[in-house]
Amino acid sequence: MTAATQSMIEARHTVKAFGQGDHIVRALDDVSITINKGEFFTLLGPSGCGKTTLLRLIAGFEMPTAGHILLDGVDITDLPPNRRPVNTVFQSYALFPHLTVAQNIGFGLEMQGRPRAEVAKTTAEMLALVKLEPMANRKTSQLSGGQQQRVALARALAPKPKVLLLDEPLSALDLKLRKEMQVELKRLQQETGITFVFVTHDQEEALTMSDRIGVMSAGKLQQVGSPKDIYTRPVNRFVASFIGETNFLPATPVAGGLQLGCGAVVEGLTTAKPSVTLTIRPEQIRITPADDAGAIPATVTSLVYFGTDTHCHMALSDGAEVVVRVQSPASGEAGVRTGDSVGLRFQPAAAQVLED
Amino acid sequence: MADRGFSVSRLPGFTPTAMLVFVALYLPILMLVAFSFNAGKSVASFEGFTLQWFVKAWANDHVKDATLRSLVIAVVAASVATVVATAAALGTTRRKAFKGQTFIYVVINQPLMVPEIVTAVALLIFFAQIKVLTGYQGLGYLVTAHAAFCIPFAYLPIRARLEGMDLTLESAAADLYASPWQTFRFVTLPLLLPGMIAGFMLAFVTSLDDVVITLFVKSAGQDTLPTYMLGQIRRQITTEVYAISTVLLGLTVVLLTAFFLLTRKKD
Amino acid sequence: MASEAETRQVAASTRAGWLLSTPALVLLAFGAIGPLLIVVVYSFLLPGKYGNVEWGFSLDAWRGILFTRDIFDDTLVLADAHLSIFWRSVKLSTLTTLFTFAVGFPTAWFIATRPQKQRAFWLFLITIPFWTNLLIRTFAINEIIRSEGLLNTLLLWLGVIDRPLEIIYTDFAVFVGMTYVYLPLMVLPLFAAIDRFDMRLLEAGYDLYASRWQVLRRIILPIVKPGIIAGSILVFVPALGAYVTPRILGGGKQMMIGNFIELQFGQGRNWPLGASLSVTLLVIVTAALLVYVRFANRDREVNHG
Incomplete structure (x- = not known):
């Protein structure tokens, strides 16, 4: 296997600057990273380190100031989010309040213009996958936090994206539920084989769930490696003190x-x-x-x-x-x-x- | 009251003053409503319940005419105002501040800041010229004027709704393969609808209530309900006018209640 | 330092912002703002014989605000009638503002200190008169205070007075009427300000030995000042330009600026004077609004330390 087919996402020298004049903040400062197919990759760092910005660049919500983003070998830097085969689980879930659970899950497929039968079938599968069949016709506001979380997951998985982006999806849950969802997420990732890019500031979460971790700070990528590498062989003071x-x-x-x-x-x-x-x-x-x-x-x-x-x-x-x-x-x-x-x-x- | 503790927020005399204010606010209005059902002609005494003034008002061709005109103007003006205000609200909220945004905001809210009489005079002069130039005498002038001063009333609730709307919902739609138009059609618009209805209702009530601008802009024979009622004051206020007032008041209460239910925050 | 794509995004967003606002701006240009500019032009023209104007430059209309030509020797003399109209407008608007504040503040305070669930109800009670036709509310107050109105009937019946009080068609009647119709405009912004007020500050005040009066004077009023200014502007501006209320309750004699302006377009047949008066009113109101913006901004800066 060549390197080109192995990598799912490649960010090349991406820079994202906000503000203008004297108030320019480099949220991402020349970050290059490669995320492999089928891996559970975590971007870990304190708030404001640029991890969410990187995620938004991959999703297409932000345009990089400089650099390129490649998806499965194709340059997608200039594609709008609706034309990228990438889906996001938002931190706030962003469930559509005017639609039912099933309509939320089927939304992406409908927008892609898939036949109605296929939308119904996939929606049913997804409901089963996240164990929410009885809730199909509820409004999302009637669900508990954990259930909303699962709807958001199902909605993002339904169109079978190449990459699933998760932006601190567990931060709103209480500790017990968070532990359950960590296991659940890992299961879903293994069952679907989809590449997961997971953003968190919780080092324990990162260590227990990830295949590989990218530690970020101040807009720069500090270290990339397996959880064990990161913990036992930190390359600098920041990584050593941030983890454990x-x-x-x-x-x-x-x-x-x-x-x-x-x-x-x-x-x-x-x-x-x-x-x-x-x-x-x-x-x-x-x-x-x-x-x-x-x-x-x-x-x-x-x-x-x-x-x-x-x-x-x-x-x-x-x-x-x-x-x-x-x-x-x-x-x-x-x-x-x-x-x-x-x-x-x-x-x-x-x-x-x-x-x- | 059972609670005899020291209440920090209680200030002496405030509650009685507030009670007096509420009584003073409602007593005159309720008197007016009561006497629109009064069998006698005098306001001084209530001589029994009747609906005759409502019947009489409705039988009056001037009233019918003015009512119809008021409704037509209010519906058209409020609709136009709602549509353009929605577009403007979409243009001026939730994007990076752009050059001229404050200018647009000031222009849109201008009818709220200029005394009505000044706008009325301005429109009188302006439309007088246009009438001379085009010869057109129709309702268009009133509709244009009403639509214009209704814009801020439609704009404010729509803008408030948009600002309260979670931006990530639209990101989520785009993420799920919705084109910009699909995002607007399937996410933004359905969520905005209560704000638009609220805006329409406020614009409608505003148009229906207007006296001063209508008075200056209308051509002969273009009385709306309020200008007709104002005209009647010269000939002593008739109980008929009370009846019309009661109906208008009822309409206002119904629309406002609906407005509150629509814009109420969910707990 | 922005990439081409970013620059394009910003440009597109700006273009969309303007494009979407255009219909509203065009409608306002024709139905509100554009005509205001014509008023300025008209204030420099000559009055036409049968209304409207004659196209010739003149400062008469501006002079006419304060002066009038003596019929006999054609000299300029101060127009007492005009001055008394201005004086009445300013006096009544100021009194209305002060009185609506005096009773509106306790009302707003009362509403804001109700339990959360009742608050919406009390607020609703203020909102209904606010949205009720101004004409209807003026009719209502007229019915109370006119000679054969409810107040006089009641007082006569009680034997407090033996002939009706002549309230209607006086300055006092206009003041009562304006207070009645503009009161909600004072209460609503005051409520908004008090609603944001942190009641724990009162506990701190009392804890530090302040009396109720000192708490009101030294803690509450300074903090809700933006609301007081907003309410005052919202009452003062329409009161100064009031037309309907003085027309009905002032009976055509106790004119305010609004009625005086209208007169120039009716019997007065002096459109340029009406125009110059309108511009004057607009300038006063704009000045008041600017003062408000100034105050509001300054307070915001102070609050953010």
């Missing part, structure tokens, strides 16, 4: 490794830069007794109880703060206490060197 909790420790290269501010040397890591930051996840650090000779000495400054886990805040000898996540001790067992002197150990391979 982590520790940052300044370090300088010395012979045989990197030296931390407290003097301890982490072996086996190298860099060409004069000073770097070492990032290490709290669950990758082990607490050892104070007399552990090879360990980094630290003092427990405070303990924060999280139920199954406890976060132990430590101070190193140079004052740097480190958080260590440990399982909360079983009842009767004594864990570490505030003021204790301890040692800290981690695998050098679990740490990541950040050069920014």
